[in-house]
Amino acid sequence: MAGAAPELVRTALADGDSFPGTAGFAGELDGRLVRDVLGRELLYAERDDPADWSHDPTVLADPATVPAGHARDATGDERVWTLPDPEPTRDHDRAVESVRGALDETLADVSTENLAVAFSGGVDSALLAARLDAPLYVVGFPGSHDVEAARSGASALGRDVRVVELDHAALERAVPPLVGAIGRTDAMAVQIALPLFLVARRVAADGFDRLALGQGADELFGGYAKVARAPDDPRVEATTVRGARREMLETLPDQLERDVLATRAAGVEPVTPLLHDRVVEAALSLPGDLLVTERGERKWALRLAAREWLPDRLAFREKKAVQYGSLISRELDRLARQNGFKRRMDDHVTQYVESLVA
Structure with a gap:
């Protein structure tokens, strides 16, 4: 077991x-x-x-x-087990304190032996960076949002960050072994898994065998735009923010399989403190307006809880998804077009990925 x-x-x-x-x-x-x-x-x-x-x-x-x-x-x-759907906590202060306590206890239990932290400068990874005495790594193309956010975020925490700087050759070399590991060639899966695979491979080369990730925060705390826009976003069926959040949680097993396989293929074991049972239970009891405020601010309870350890400029920083913030999505699209897979073609990036594997 x-x-x-x-x-x-x-x-x-x-x-x-x-x-x-x-x-x-x-x-x-x-x-x-x-x-x-x-x-x-x-x-x-x-x-x-x-x-x-x-x-x-x-x-x-x-x-x-x-x-x-x-x-x-x-x-x-x-x-044999189902995802609970508890009544939301009406007392906002108590709800946020529950999240804060769950984070505190969980992060205190994380061993830092042979551990590195994937750090992109957003609130999720900043929590890990603030609480875990382990080196920070960011992956991205020069000038990418994630690299700049990680540098400024590390500075705000008094930390250094090691940059895994990418180029087109690195992307092309990484695609075949990544696809072999995750068993998928669809563009979105590959774009999401590539930064994990590439940063994990660098971490392994530097002698670490465990990598702390902020996985799960968006699903648990309402980090997706389609959750914030419920019920008006056609990508979700739910009529409430809490219902849309539940839809996202139901996608986690598939996402985690992709991410765990990618990370392990690079030679390190993923560590995901934000998905510990304590944190999940605290998040499930949040009311909708602590997931997304009336002003559309996402992951609100997590941000309020994070102020215990982070300056406000990190706790309330907005950040792009890793495939966009690292510019991997953009540059993989560029490579596809340079190799004859034009946007007018059906799913042109997936076709390009399949050509690399072939």
């Missing part, structure tokens, strides 16, 4: 407790394969033989993912 003691998972199964106090778990227990409700640990089994399983899909001939929150045996999959 990865991520938790078997007895803890056994108790969680008996009680139906989706959040027994872990950062995720997966493995074999009493003749069944089990995986936590958010899919934070990976788990696969041979499609026709669940007794043959692994946390690494590459060692199996025909791996099938065990779904998050499920148990699998020879008879099939059974959902």
Whole structure:
């Protein structure tokens, strides 16, 4: 069992407790394969033989993912945990304090042995940088938003940051091994995974084997524009901000599989403190206006909680998604067009990626 003691998972199964106090778990227990409700640990089994399983899909001939929150045996999959939907806390101060306390306790428990921090200067990674005594790394093209934000953010924290500076050749070299690791060629998946893969590879080359990431903050705390615009954004079905946030949380297992596979392929183990059960439970109880304010400010409760450790210019800084802030999305598009894959073509960046793999 990865991520938790078997007895803890056994108790969680008996009680139906989706959040027994872990950062995720997966493995074999009493003749069944089990995986936590958010899919934070990976788990696969041979499609026709669940007794043959692994946390690494590459060692199996025909791996099938065990779904998050499920148990699998020879008879099939059974959902054993569901994502709770608690009533929102009405007292805003108490809600923010709950988030602050969960962050404090969780970050205090993170070991910094052989650890580096992926730092892009936004509130998520700044929290990690402020609390973890570990070197900071940022990846991006020269002049990119993330590189500049990381430099100014590190300065505000009295820290240094190591820049993984990219060029077109680095992108082209990275695509085939990345695609081999994540098993996907679609443009969005590759654009999101590339910065993780590239910074993790540099971290591994520098002798670290663990990389702290701010994964989960956007999903938990209302960081997406489509959540802020609910119910008017056609990309979500929900009619409320909290409902749209839940839709985003349901995408986490798929996103985490991509990111964990990319990071491990580069030679390091991802560490995701913001996805610990304590933090998740505190976030689930937030009212909609502490996710997104009436003025459209996103991740509001997280930002208010982060003021305990961050100056306001970092706690309330807006930041682009990593594929855009690093300029990887733009430059991969540019490479595609330079190699004859024009924008008038259907999904031209995906076609370019597939050409590199071929």
